Amino acid sequence: xxxxxxxxxxxxxxxxxxxxxxxSRTWVLTRTAGGLRLKHDHRHEDGSxxxxxxxxxxxxxxxxxxxxxxxxxxxxxxxFQREGLQGSVRNTxxxxxxxxxxxxxxxxxxxxxxxxxxxxxxxxxxLPPAPWGSES
Numbered sequence: 141x142x143x144x145x146x147x148x149x150x151x152x153x154x155x156x157x158x159x160x161x162x163x164s165r166t167w168v169l170t171r172t173a174g175g176l177r178l179k180h181d182h183r184h185e186d187g188s189x190x191x192x193x194x195x196x197x198x199x200x201x202x203x204x205x206x207x208x209x210x211x212x213x214x215x216x217x218x219x220f221q222r223e224g225l226q227g228s229v230r231n232t233x234x235x236x237x238x239x240x241x242x243x244x245x246x247x248x249x250x251x252x253x254x255x256x257x258x259x260x261x262x263x264x265x266x267l268p269p270a271p272w273g274s275e276s
Contacts, residue, residue, distance in 0.1 A: 141155055141156065141157045141158070141167075141243065141245075141259055142155065142156060142267065142268060143155055144156050144166075144270075144271070144274070150170070151170055151171035152168060152169070152170045153168070153169040153170075154166055154167070154168055154169075154181075154274075155167040155168075155169065156268070156270075156271035156274075157245070157257075158268050158271070163185075163268075163269060163270070163271045163272045164182055164183050164184065164185070164190070164271070164272050165180065165181070165182055165271070166180075166181040166183075166271050166273075166274075167179075167180060167181075167235075167245070168180075168181050168194075168196075169235075172198055172199075174198065174199070175198060175199035175200075175201075175202070175203070175208075176198070176199045176203075176208055176210070177196065177197070177198045177199075177210075178196040178197060178198075178208075178210040178233055178235070179194050179195065179196040180193065180194070180195050180196055181193055181194060181273075183271065183272040183273035184272065185272050186272075187272055187273035187274075188273070189273070191223055192219065192220075192223050192225065194219075195212075195215075195216035195219050195220065195228075196210055196212075196213065196216060196233065197210040197211045197212045197213040197216060197231075197232070197233065198210065198211075198213060206236055206237055206238065207234060207235070207236040207237075208234065208235055208236075209232055209233070209234045210232065210233040210234065210235075211231075211232045212228070212229065212230065212231045212232065216228075216231075217229045227249070227251075227253075230249050230250050230251075231247060231248075231249060232247075232248050232249070233245070233246065233247055233248075234246040234248070238261075239261075240261055240262070241260075241261055241262060242258055242259060242260060242261055243258070243259040243261055244256055244257070244258050244259070245257045245259075
């Protein structure tokens, strides 16, 4: 993962998340009147949007300086239902930052599913290529 773009006028932060050679995922964080919004921008290698893209949710409480939770929004529930992804309609995503040490991305569901990816911020890596669908 790397912070690729920060657009002040739109209050948008783009964070691509690469898995090996797969550059299809970008987290899009936006400031809202009530907090933050997380959307998942998924692209094919040719840059075209995936059928399941721009899903996510808004913070519903103040969270904390280090951790924010994003329960699934109604738009995403409709997308998941349309695409036959019934298991995803109760998703909650979270992001946690321990400055200079680690960044954690999390997906959880009430049925007990928990997926976490932890990034070691003490070990920077070379800037990766642009995510699919972005300019170089």
